Amino acid sequence: MEGESLPAKTHGCDGVLFVLKGKNCSPVCRDDYCIDLAKHTDEWKREAVILNIPGQKYTIGSGKNLESLDAAKYGQFLLFPNYADVTKEQCKIECDTSGNFWLCSLGDGETFVNGKLLDSKDRLKFGDMFYFSLNLSKLWDPELDKSKIWKLYRRNACGRDFAVFKFKRLTPKGRTQQDNKEANHEDNANSEDFHGSSTNPKLVKHPIFDENSILTKIFEYLIPENNDNQQKDLFNCRLVSKSWNESSLLVLQKNLVLNLTITMDNLIRDPNSLANRLHWKTHRMKGLKFDGMKINIWPQRSTYYIRDNEERDKAVVKFNQDFSAFINHPDFHPVKVLTMNIDYLTPISTLLSKFCHSLEELTIQINMIWIRDENKTRFLETLIFPKLKKLTLEFCQQEEGDLGKIRESKYLAQLLEGFKGIEQLVLKNYAKLPSDFGPFKNLRKITIYGGCNYNVEIFNLLDFLSQIGTLPADQVRSFKVEIDLIDVQVTPVEVEEALLCFLHNQAGSLENLELSARYTQPIKLPRCMPNLKKLWIGESLNWTESEFMWGAKLSSQVTKKSKGHMSEFRPDTLSLVLWDGDECGQESCRTCNDTLAFGRWNQDEREFVCYIPNVENIWAWTQ
Ligand SMILES: [Zn+2]
Structure with missing residues (x-):
């Protein structure tokens, strides 16, 4: 240089x-x-x-x-x-x-x-x-x-x-090796922009190199299937020609995720690093846009407990201003997919205020660390999220028992009001929310995981069932519950009743029902679910991943090839399934006229080796 x-x-x-x-x-x-x-x-x-x-x-x-x-x-x-x-x-x-x-x-x-x-x-x-x-x-x-x-x-x-x-x-070439390494780590961009001088004239003459819609289709095959977000192939395509550059940019925008992790302790050590990193990103956005953003903002790396001291408080004040200037920069295009793991309310509210109109998918970690900021932060506007389809809430416990205070959050209450148009809800653990799901009239898909993640010790399944139970009847099409090794709130009998009550309420619309739990209490299902196409009850939802996974399906889901008697069937290895209520008698009704197939997934054969009993017989047999 x-x-x-x-x-x-x-x-x-x-x-x-x-x-x-x-x-x-x-x-x-x-x-x-x-x-x-x-x-x-x-x-x-x-x-x-x-x-x-x-x-x-x-x-x-x-x-x-x-x-x-x-x-x-x-x-x-x-x-x-x-x-x-x-x-x-x-x-x-x-x-x-x-x-x-x-x-x-x-x-x-x-x-x-x-x-x-x-x-x-x-x-x-x-x-x-x-x-x-x-x-x-x-x-x-x-x-x-x-x-x-x-x-x-x-x-x-x-x-x-x-x-x-x-x-x-500022030029890409003007960056030092060190900078490039950091950039790769942060936002996975490792190529310089297209330079016209490097174009091979023979290549450019062929019509396929000028047809953007064809190129865009081809480039979509270059998106890595795993979680690798490097997108190296697409960046290389940008270097071939002008039209390749334009087409690959379109595909990149959809698939590139801006990753940003900021810790206050780093800002104290290196106070201008934000001006360097955020403004570099703003500079790059002039040529390369992206639909997805993943942002972590923490007091320090990898601990849930420690919050702030005087030094961090100062850093936070300056950070909030810089971050707001970055997000509200005129060059910042609308983002569609946002994942936030942020311990401060101000940046959360900055991001949501800016992107609420464009967001289609949103993931928020909910913890008392940022909810406590409500006492000192102003948030007056009520946000609406007109395009939001999918919402993921991850619950994190900071201090023992503080999940119970989440329902008092006024900011969360406002957000839920804005989220009520969503179609899909994913929950990782649960804490009672400030309001029920009654107004969520478009909600069709619900997935909830209970596990010992994020310091959580008890899975509040009953709180979830009582709040989701307020949904209008016959609205939900897909319902999945997976409970890992974690204590579940209240007794299995109470959970069983609440779950059955919810399923009865949604029995008319359910098409996909997957329940997995490692406890052996019976699971009761409504007898009549006329639209049910897919049922799975077992130890784990990811049954195709495991070698031997016991579970139950509808017999109509079992392929002809794998039908048959399986002699070593052991009913004690999975939860018993009991039908609740009478048959409706209609011939078209799936569950009334179908039996359950018990069996196990055989990874070698890649098939469900099953035993199809008469349900009443199974129940009698295991008494
Ligand atoms: Zn029926």
Whole structure:
């Protein structure tokens, strides 16, 4: 990245701010007064992406006045707390309406650009260097960062570095290896944009290379089937030709998920990392959009218990402003699929306010950590989610028993009001919600998992059944319950009754019913479910994954090939299934005229080896 000392036009291009970082002569050298200058190396570290947006501002300062932060005045605050010569408010980079950058002195200290004292403000061009120490100014020459004399003057008497900045044009090629590694890790983009010069003219002549709709269809086969989100093939397609680039971009947008994990502790250590990462993403969004976002925001990595201290509180205040500016940026396109695992209410509300009109699928982790923020956060608007089809709620326990407080959340109550148009609901564990599901008139598919995830110890199945039981009758088409090794709220008999009551209420519409539990209590089903096409009752819902899985199906689901008597059938290995109620007598009714097939999944044969008894006989046999 050297050799860019000539001033370059900044019009319309995003910039990037580098800061000179000293490296000690060896990894073990911690001596600030080490004078072996030849072995001390300096390198430019990319500190922040400077976006070319009219009115965008970046203030460079020590960050000592963060409490009085005024976003309108400072814009993005870039913090350099550990340098010898950065004042509280040192200088400001501003972008004007014609796409030019300006460096403005803020009066707290002197600023030198390419060796000259900055009067009040001056055009900032790509390749410019600026710093605040008069000593450095006397020695200035464009190649100075490589010379030894420079290094001698780079520290004050206490051994602290003077800050030196370089402003450059932001290009994919301008990124360092390190940056590229980080980018791959964060958002899985590893290719540069298409360059016309690399096109092979012979290839481009063939009509297939210009037909976008055909190309798009072909490129859809390049989406990886597993969870690998690298999308390398699609990125490579972007490099072939202009029309390949356009078509693969369409497919990428649908399948690319922006992954973002932010921890407050990292922000305390590296305060400008957000300006670097988020603004880089904003820069990239000009050319590459995406439908999906997955965001984790935590106080620190991998613990549910610890919340904030004074230092984190400060970091959160600044983070909320930066994050809101990022999400509400005009270039930020509508997102359709959003997964949030966030421990703070403000970013949750920022995301939902921005994307509520475009979201089709939403996953939220619900815990008391962010719900407690309700006391100090304002959220006045009621959001509506007109396109939302699928909602996933994951319940996480922070302190013992705090799942019971979730129903008091006012924010959640407002959200549920906005969610009532959904068609599909997925629940991972459960806690009583502020309102019932009565108004969810489009809800057709329900899946609930109970397990020891996220610190949860008891599966509140009865609370779920009582709240879902308020749905209008004969509305649900698919209902799945999977209970792993976890204690279930109240007694099996009470659960059995509540479940049967719910199933009776939905018996007219149910097409798919899957129940799995590791306890051996009988499961009662309504006798008459005229539309039921698929039934599975067993130990696990993922029965095709296991080698031997005992379970029950409707005999009409069993293929002819696998029908037959299975002599070693052991009914004690699965929950008994009992029909409740009388037959309706109609010939078209599936469950009234069908028997249950008991058996096990045989992975080798890939078939359900079954035993088809008369239901009453089975019941009598196991008494
Ligand atoms: Zn019937």
